[in-house]
Amino acid sequence: MNYFQDIISLSDLFEKIDVNILIRLCVYGVLSFVILKLFHLLIKKMIRSSVSLQTMMLIQKSFKYAWGIIFILIILREFQIDFTAILGAAGIVGVAFGVASRNSLGNLISGLFLIGEKPFEIGDVISIEDKKGVVHSIDTLSIKLRTFDNLYVRIPNEKIINTDVINITRFPIRRMDLDISVTYAEDLEKVMSVLKDITLQNRFCLNEPEALILLKGFYASSIDVLLGVWFEKSNFIQLKNSLVLDVKKRFDAEGIEFAFPHVSVYTGTHTAPFPLTLEKELKN
């Protein structure tokens, strides 16, 4: 406690305040604000095209915090506060602060790793556990996501370092997989040919890389086919809707039957039809 009494006492502080100091502080404040704004504008104009949004944000924040520290030092000098005493007190406060903020320090260090590793950038669509959204900001303690239903989600950096992160939009093209089940009675060559034609007709499917059509195997009620089509990452919704519609329409037109889970019941040892006897004729 003696430390703080040495550093400053409220009565001393009020004695030191006069109109001139207040005016100077106001001028410093306004100047700081203008310089910060100018710096942000300059960054936007000069390097926006050459660096990523994330780097730009990092530069802006570094400058903002550095400028904040300078501004605090100026205020301390104006009030003629003993700076060495503050540094001495900072040692004790630092230890206390460190013990109290173990998690925050973990997040801070994880944040530095994230910035160095760059698994994603601002504007990428990522998926972390059950959360999926657009990266809104990457800060020292956490990242912020904007989900597709417009929720603001904060995820601590430490969690991101220890979790699987899927960056959905890292590459310019993606593949969309669609599982289609057809009945055992269908001509599989015809099914494959129709699917190929659908992908060629759909304007959101890329011609190259070619669509993947894979007969997955024999299942309990169906033969399953995997249709994997490549698309430009921004066309996800248009492709998904149009492809499902196209497959349904074409299969209906071509008489190809979709399979669904069912159980066939037989009697006896052979696959003869289940014997039904009409005992009484129903009247209208």
Next chain:
Amino acid sequence: MKYAGIWQEMKFEDQHPRTIRFGDKSLSINRMGQNWQIGLGTSDPQEMDSLWSDSVNPENQEFDEYITEGKSSFRLKPSLPDKALVISPLRPFNILPGEKVTFFLTLPVWIGLSVNNKSQKEIQLKEFPVSDLSQTWFGDSLGGELCYGLQTELYSDWSPLYSVPWKAVCPLTISNKSPEILPLSRLCLRVVYLSLYATKRGYLWTNEVKVQFKGPDQVSQITFGQKAPDFEKGLSHIRSPRETPDKSIIKKSFGFFRGFSHY
């Protein structure tokens, strides 16, 4: 002279709607007072006996309205697609080492409709592709580029290519400077660097494109002509390229072209 004057400024008589058919696309134009009504729809190419029609079929049109006090005239302006085209010849062939071949192919164009505003500045109201091209990817999944795919015939003579004014004739010269046979099955053509020129009859040409193939492991040189091609006389420049080619862009193009033969 069926299409002569199609790319020139045209006067519009108030309340006399007109429809212009481009293949299976139709563009309807109407002016009522200060309003321009522009509709884009589909038409049956089988029924197309003339480019112009004095009627508007509102059932297959989506109309947009624009207000201007400018004069009652409009201009159709063709342009080339906004992405590179990956050309796949209908009949793939091989070019032997040391050979130089010139082909002609037709490229689908986009049509823009421009009017003048009050201060006589030309404003484009609409732009649409005459043919809906499929999308394709050229290059690897990291450094490639989204393009349009175009399957077309390559001709050694350009005269049969004059059919409609919404397809531009592009002269393409390929030199095989490598010691290997060049299999030509896919070629990325960066049409954003090409200008458009029109004949007096309204048909379109692009600049000449020259490609030097130096081997699958070597960069290939692609140059775009800066003036009207020499194959046809009396061509007038009607559209500048969407992007101006410079040294750095040409360098980038080499990279894309590098892998086309073994993609």
